Amino acid sequence: MNKRIALITGASSGIGAATARQLADLGFDLILGARREDRLHDIAEDTKRRGARVFSRTLDVTDLKSVTTFIKEAHDAFGSIDVLVNNAGLARGVTRIAEQTSDEEWQEMLDTNVMGLLRVTRLVVPIMIEQGYGHVVNLGSTAGHDAYAGGSVYCATKFGVRAITSALRQELLGHPIRVTSVDPGMVETDFSMVRYSGNKDKADAVYAGVTPLTAEDVADVIAFAVTRKSHVDLDTIVMRPVQQGPYGQIARK
Numbered sequence: 001m002n003k004r005i006a007l008i009t010g011a012s013s014g015i016g017a018a019t020a021r022q023l024a025d026l027g028f029d030l031i032l033g034a035r036r037e038d039r040l041h042d043i044a045e046d047t048k049r050r051g052a053r054v055f056s057r058t059l060d061v062t063d064l065k066s067v068t069t070f071i072k073e074a075h076d077a078f079g080s081i082d083v084l085v086n087n088a089g090l091a092r093g094v095t096r097i098a099e100q101t102s103d104e105e106w107q108e109m110l111d112t113n114v115m116g117l118l119r120v121t122r123l124v125v126p127i128m129i130e131q132g133y134g135h136v137v138n139l140g141s142t143a144g145h146d147a148y149a150g151g152s153v154y155c156a157t158k159f160g161v162r163a164i165t166s167a168l169r170q171e172l173l174g175h176p177i178r179v180t181s182v183d184p185g186m187v188e189t190d191f192s193m194v195r196y197s198g199n200k201d202k203a204d205a206v207y208a209g210v211t212p213l214t215a216e217d218v219a220d221v222i223a224f225a226v227t228r229k230s231h232v233d234l235d236t237i238v239m240r241p242v243q244q245g246p247y248g249q250i251a252r253k
């Protein structure tokens, strides 16, 4: 039997990298993309050692040409795409709306988390329809369920991902293509370092007094979803650390 092929965006760190490793261990071949070539190279080498055939290239989901070239070359190399993990994403800053002085951070979040996911999805789904099977996994967030002060636009992007996932599921009804949203709460990755522009003290403070989810915890859930029997579609999976409640409530020790 042919090995299944999973395409993961944002595979250079955090949840994307952990998912690549777990899917390699489960016998998947991998298509890996992200902007940082050196990090991507390390993940590609690691997953090859775990037995995966790997296509890895730089990918910027905010750049239509980059996305188009990446999907075409990956499809030419492997011939099919069974699983798409739309993971690339980021948050920038915690500035409140009335205090924000430029569009740049807002634009980058919208362009990456919403437009980037749409660009990749619209090119991969026709391949899945043509081949007659597939599974789209979108990384949402609890920020797509409850907004919080200072997170307006990041939350808007993840509410947007939730809307896109719901619409896509309806659009694909009748095709043997599964659509799953994995919506984590607090996960300790580079996410907060990116959000706070490399300020380690601020990033560390996010996780102070909490045992957060790890990238591997989220990868476990993605791996579970994509390895169910083909008629089983896990819809929306919301996961949080035990110390995190809804609406950003955290019981710190």
Ligand code: NAP
Binding pocket: 009, 010, 011, 012, 013, 014, 015, 016, 033, 034, 035, 036, 037, 039, 059, 060, 061, 062, 087, 088, 089, 090, 091, 112, 116, 139, 140, 141, 142, 183, 184, 185, 186, 187, 188, 189, 190, 191, 192, 194, 215
């Ligand atoms: P991370 O470690 O910072 O990983 C983010 C990944 O996205 C990196 O591989 C990054 O790679 C990639 N990326 C960012 N912009 C990109 C672009 N324009 N083109 C291609 N790749 C891009 O953070 P993470 O926590 O694993 O985040 C992964 C996903 O989980 C995101 O969608 C995030 O919103 C979501 N999430 C995270 C948390 C959390 O608490 N950490 C909670 C809920 C949901 P390059 O920089 O190399 O391009």
